[in-house]
Amino acid sequence: MRSAKDFFKPLAVGAPRPVTEVPARPSRVIHFFDPSNEKMAAKIPSMVGTVDVLLGNLEDAVKADKKVAAREGLVKIAKATDFGENTQLWTRVNALDSPWVLDDLVTLVTEIGDKLDVIMVPKVEGPEDIHYVDRLLAQLEARAGLQRPILVHAILETARGMANVEEICGASPRMQGLSLGPADLAADRRMKTTRVGGGHPGYLVRQDPPAGVDDAVHADRATYQQDLWHYTIARMVDACAMHGILPYYGPFGDIKDVVACEDQFRNAFLLGCVGTWSLHPVQIEIAKRVFSPSAEDVAHARRVVEAMGDGTGAVMLDGKMEDDASLKQCLVIVELAERLSRTDPELAQLYAAVPDGGADVADVAVSSGNEGSAQ
Numbered sequence: 001m002r003s004a005k006d007f008f009k010p011l012a013v014g015a016p017r018p019v020t021e022v023p024a025r026p027s028r029v030i031h032f033f034d035p036s037n038e039k040m041a042a043k044i045p046s047m048v049g050t051v052d053v054l055l056g057n058l059e060d061a062v063k064a065d066k067k068v069a070a071r072e073g074l075v076k077i078a079k080a081t082d083f084g085e086n087t088q089l090w091t092r093v094n095a096l097d098s099p100w101v102l103d104d105l106v107t108l109v110t111e112i113g114d115k116l117d118v119i120m121v122p123k124v125e126g127p128e129d130i131h132y133v134d135r136l137l138a139q140l141e142a143r144a145g146l147q148r149p150i151l152v153h154a155i156l157e158t159a160r161g162m163a164n165v166e167e168i169c170g171a172s173p174r175m176q177g178l179s180l181g182p183a184d185l186a187a188d189r190r191m192k193t194t195r196v197g198g199g200h201p202g203y204l205v206r207q208d209p210p211a212g213v214d215d216a217v218h219a220d221r222a223t224y225q226q227d228l229w230h231y232t233i234a235r236m237v238d239a240c241a242m243h244g245i246l247p248y249y250g251p252f253g254d255i256k257d258v259v260a261c262e263d264q265f266r267n268a269f270l271l272g273c274v275g276t277w278s279l280h281p282v283q284i285e286i287a288k289r290v291f292s293p294s295a296e297d298v299a300h301a302r303r304v305v306e307a308m309g310d311g312t313g314a315v316m317l318d319g320k321m322e323d324d325a326s327l328k329q330c331l332v333i334v335e336l337a338e339r340l341s342r343t344d345p346e347l348a349q350l351y352a353a354v355p356d357g358g359a360d361v362a363d364v365a366v367s368s369g370n371e372g373s374a375q
């Protein structure tokens with residue numbers, strides 16, 4: 001184990017200093033593309049500014065005989081494209097046990113390390129995987145003369161990775177975030193779903209039979225589909241929050257079912273995720289909409305902030321109690337809205353148009369409490 005004092009020292013002579021905080025840049029939508037697919041690749045320059053992250057995918061979904069073409073294609077696109085201030089360039093390299101990953105890392109850091117913000121590492125099993133990538137990146141960054149470190153994002157897609165999730169998050173100051181990989185994780189856990197993310201109609205709870213009905217089998221009883229991914233996402237969110245890194249949902253494979261896609265994304269947003277992947281252009285607007293707070297939520301949050309004054313005590317607003325803790329919840333929304341407004345003019349306009357607090361005095365009743373307290 002490294003000592004706390006050494007944690008923020010470069011792991012190779014000449015490598016840039018590690019960051020102490022994940023840079024606060026929007027990453028609501030991480031758009032996947034296959035750099036070996038000429039039609040897709042041709043669209044990438046025009047997508048700059050329309051998504052928060054463009055991710056050149058080299059791993060699953062790229063055919064084995066296209067791995068080298070995908071790597072070279074990504075180098076070509078990165079060199080030829082100005083990604084501007086508001087779109088980051090990420091990549092997903094091949095798995096650490098694959099025959100391609102070493103060349104992926106060496107080539108990408110050497111050729112386009114100055115353009116790459118984050119490297120997504122699939123099938124991470126434990127902190128040892130992050131330590132390996134961490135040291136190698138430091139050596140490559142030093143050799144390439146890079147001025148800022150490339151960050152690392154791990155995909156949770158094995159049972160072992162899930163069991164080690166806290167250690168993975170804390171393995172390096174390079175850790176930027178985690179995504180859920182529901183397809184690989186389902187396979188590794190031997191779950192019996194063949195879907196890429198999303199729910200399953202068989203995973204449900206059933207209403208009790210009506211009182212006095214003996215024939216429970218034939219009684220009319222409502223069923224409610226449950227969220228297969230609730231536990232996993234919640235666990236991932238806690239591990240990320242504990243280590244100051246960012247949690248993301250992952251892929252939703254039913255491209256045509258935009259309604260269920262939106263539901264899955266919203267569940268993740270409500271649970272604490274900051275973004276998701278888009279696999280197809282149709283998922284981009286859904287992700288941006290869902291992972292940006294609604295105008296109504298921003299308006300409500302601002303009213304609570306305004307009503308809470310110095311932030312202590314308790315007030316009644318619209319018949320509901322608000323206090324120090326609910327104020328913190330509201331600040332999450334207000335701060336997110338402010339951060340997104342800095343880079344998204346449409347959202348800036350939307351949030352500027354909503355009332356900024358001014359809680360109606362008639363709606364607010366200040367309770368006894370800690371008025372005047374420093375806390």
Ligand SMILES: CC(C)(COP(=O)(O)OP(=O)(O)OC[C@H]1O[C@@H](n2cnc3c(N)ncnc32)[C@H](O)[C@@H]1OP(=O)(O)O)[C@@H](O)C(=O)NCCC(=O)NCCSC(=O)C[C@H](O)C(=O)O
Binds near residue numbers: 057250
């Ligand atoms: C899913 C797709 C294979 C569908 O492609 P296609 O059949 O071409 O769709 P369309 O005909 O509807 O496409 C319309 C046009 O849009 C372009 N297109 C499609 N996808 C993209 C994209 N991602 N980026 C940019 N442009 C895109 C098409 O070229 C069409 O163009 P045109 O003909 O000019 O109108 C395909 O979308 C796709 O391959 N998507 C990416 C899939 C992917 O990255 N998968 C890996 C991530 S999920 C995963 O790995 C699982 C995870 O790890 C886990 O374990 O859970």
Ligand SMILES: [Mg+2]
Binds near residue numbers: 122183184
């Ligand atoms: Mg996977």
